[in-house]
Each structure stands twice: as structure tokens, then as C-alpha cells.
Amino acid sequence: MxxxxxxxxxxxxxxxxxxxxxxxxxxxxxxxxxxxxxxxxxxxxxxxxxxxxxxxxxxxxxxxxxxxxxxxxxxxxxxxxxxxxxxxxxxxxxLAPMKGIRVDPGARTARVQAGVLLGELDRETQEFGLAVPSGIVTHTGVAGLTLGGGIGWIMRKHGLTVDNLLSVDLVTADGELVTASEDRNADLFWGVRGGGGNFGIVTEFEFRLVPVGPSVMAGPVFWPMEDAPEVLRFYRDWLADCPDELMTVAVQRRAPALPIVPPELVGRRVLAIVSCYAGSVEDGERVMRPMKEFGSPVLDFCRPKPFLEHQRTFDPSFPHGWSYYVRSCDIAALSDEVIDVVADYGMRITSPVTSVALWQMGGAVARIGNDATAFNGRNAGFTFNINGNSKTAEGFDAERQWARDYWSALAPHHTSVYVNFLMEEGEERVRQAYGAAKYGRLKSLKHTYDPTNFFSLNQNIKPD
Structure with missing residues (x-):
């Protein structure tokens, strides 16, 4: 072309x-x-x-x-x-002007157009105490997040975003409008649940809604980065028998200059365990107490709060216009060797806006058969999102190199990678994101729906 x-x-x-x-x-x-x-x-x-x-x-x-x-x-x-x-x-x-959202609280479903952002969807669904399991930054688009899989705060209880997808309307490369669901174009429906934008333009999504909130026990607890080895070993043991309702993300960064952060902590390297409990506040308080009481936290913002408020927790850390670079990998477990790498590279963070998010996986995500959707990595223990960021171009090269070095140090422990956390890394990395068998099936599906690779600007799967 x-x-x-x-x-x-x-x-x-x-x-x-x-x-x-x-x-x-x-x-x-x-x-x-x-x-x-x-x-x-x-x-x-x-x-x-x-x-x-x-x-x-x-x-x-x-x-x-x-x-x-x-x-x-x-x-x-x-x-x-x-x-x-x-x-x-x-x-x-x-597709940004396509903002339609129609919630059916009785049927617990929502029809959502492709220009909707997560925060816009949350606002409509939380009006009825419901939610679509989705991501953790509210200005993320529903479409891209969903088509890559969709990991977020309530996935361990309710599954990925794609696990709650009921149907899509999609325009193909030749302009045909088709509907895909479990009983209509089921092969295409399998592919769009993790295969990205390779097969056409999804114009509308139909989701199953799940009960959440309106209040949840959620938020971050911070420790000095120097305490990371001890905190992460305790964290690993604490998660060993945790309920599906508990979802956590371990975060490394410098403490941000926000009104709620004491001035003496601003800029200090910290490790945070950010939690969300998709159940009663009382149960969440009980489950989270051991983590909140471990060691000597320097800040504790984990408390009962509206789910909508918690969904905005990471928004100030990822505004529009900063320079972002990510390297990512899945790992099987938080071994002592992995913890050593995490602790080492956490102490090397220089940019005030660079961060690492280590996502806890498992729960409902892992109980769905790995072949059920194109999304891969259901058996991952954790997913790394290593962000080398800067507010401007100045210093960005150094942050990108730090992220690459961190990722390389974890190489002996890599299993797969979440496709939504890829940069433009080439065909082999896309293949790794799906595994050989799924990648082959996706190539055949691509040949059926987009044989000329018209939709090539994505984590591209070339036609078979």
C-alpha cells in the first residue's frame, strides 16, 4: 500500500x-x-x-x-x-467522537461505543453499583484496552475485560459490518479478545457488568525503597493464600510532589503496595491489615473510598504529554532472584516520573482456559510494566536505557508478555505475546478478515 x-x-x-x-x-x-x-x-x-x-x-x-x-x-x-x-x-x-454508552442495570449489560474512555464508562456503570472490569488510568480508551485483553483492579475476582465481553460490532477491511459473539462469527470473537486491532475496527462493544462498590477498601501503602527486599518477601508470603477479591500492584518510583505527600518525602525513592478489595469494606480491612502493619511504612493511604476515586489513583502519574517508554514481561513467581533485581533497579530510579508497576495476576484470570481467548499469559504469576519516563525530551534517552537494562536483568525469568505493554518491538515479540499455537491461529484469522494487512498499525499479525 x-x-x-x-x-x-x-x-x-x-x-x-x-x-x-x-x-x-x-x-x-x-x-x-x-x-x-x-x-x-x-x-x-x-x-x-x-x-x-x-x-x-x-x-x-x-x-x-x-x-x-x-x-x-x-x-x-x-x-x-x-x-x-x-x-x-x-x-x-x-473514533473519539463516538461516545455512546447504554447501561441496562436489569440485565447487567452495557453497550459502549469505541471512543469511550474508562472514566466515562465507570461513571455511567457506578451509578448502578456496577462496573466493567477494566484498566487503572481513567483516560485510557476502552477499545484499545479491551482488544488487548484488559487487566485491572477487579480482574482477580471477575476476570479480564475480554472475559466480560459479550459481543462486538466490527467493520472489516472491505467495509463490511459484522457482529461477533460466542454464537456469531465465533472465530472472529475469539480473535478480538486479545488479538488487538488486527481484524477490523470495532465500533461498539457489549459488556457484562459486575457488582462493585460503591465503596471499596483500596489504596497505596509506602515504604522506603531501602526496605524493598524485606517488604517484597513479606508481600509474596502474604499473597500465597489471598482471596480472589484482593488485587495488588507493587509500585516503585520517587514520591510525587502531591498535596497529600509530606514535603520531606517528595523525591524519595519508595516502594508502594497498592491494593483494591472487590468485596465488602470490612473483609478488605481484615485481609489488608497484615500488609498495612508490616515494617515501618512512611505513608498509608489505604482506606475505604468510592471505587470511582480509587480508579483515578494513577491518573496524576500518567498525564497526557509526558514522554513514555515501557518494557514488559510476565514472570512465573516473585522469587528471591527477582526480588534482588527489583530492589537493585529501584535504587537506580532518577526521573521523578519514572515508575515500575508489578501486577499480581491469578484468580479468575487463571481459571479460564488458556485457549478460550486470544489473550495469552493466563498462567503468569506477575506482569512487569517498567516505565522509563520523563516530562520532556530532556533525559528521556537515559530513562529508556534504564528500562531496557531493568528488563534485561529479568531476562532469565521472562515467560510471556502482555501485548498492550509492548512498544514497536518486532514480529518475534508479538509471537511471544501469543505463543506459537495462538499466533498461528491468529495469522489464519488475519488472512480471512484482512488478507492485504490493511490494518497494519498495531501489534501486527501478518496474514498467513
């Missing part, structure tokens, strides 16, 4: 005649705003941005891109680490 740096004004005007949303070209007001994505290190200039309002717009945009030989990037929330939702010279099919 060729790439074009310019699209004729007449051609754009002809598309606009059949297009309800807005078309934004490089000379238009708002172009720079609409081409921005969450990761500030990404600076790309598409030839055209098609801001879709519905299925008809999506189909028209696909037809136009094919007619003019344009490379296509698909944007939901624009939150991918490698910035795959924007491209140079080609066309961005921007």
Missing part, C-alpha cells in the same frame, strides 16, 4: 459530502491538537484525520483510504505506548 503526503482538496470535499463527522487536514485549525496522542514522545503528521461519528463514517473512511492507497491508523483513546493510533502521511480514523 502506498503512502501519500498530500490528498487533493477536491477528494477531501467529496468525502466530506458523505461524511457526518469532521475531516481535519494539515492546514486546518485544530490539526495539531487532533494529531496529538497521550505519549508526548510521539510526533507524527497524518495527511488526513477522519473524526467519525458512527459506523457510516467509519465505512466511508475505510473506502477513501483504500481508494487513495493511504496507510491507516485507528484511534480510540490514543493511549498506546508506541503511539500506534497516529501515523505520518496516511489517514487517522479517529
Amino acid at each position: 502506498t503512502q501519500s503526503t498530500e490528498i487533493g482538496r477536491i477528494a477531501v470535499d467529496e468525502l466530506q459530502a458523505s461524511f457526518r463527522g469532521g475531516l481535519v487536514s494539515p492546514d486546518d485549525a485544530g490539526y495539531d491538537e487532533h494529531r496529538k496522542v497521550w505519549n508526548g514522545s510521539i510526533d507524527r503528521r497524518p495527511a488526513l484525520i477522519a473524526r467519525c461519528t458512527g459506523v457510516a463514517d467509519v465505512r466511508a473512511a475505510i473506502r477513501f483510504a483504500r481508494l487513495h492507497g493511504l496507510r491507516v491508523a485507528v484511534r480510540g483513546g490514543g493511549h498506546s505506548f508506541p503511539g500506534l493510533s497516529v501515523c505520518d502521511d496516511g489517514m487517522v480514523i479517529d
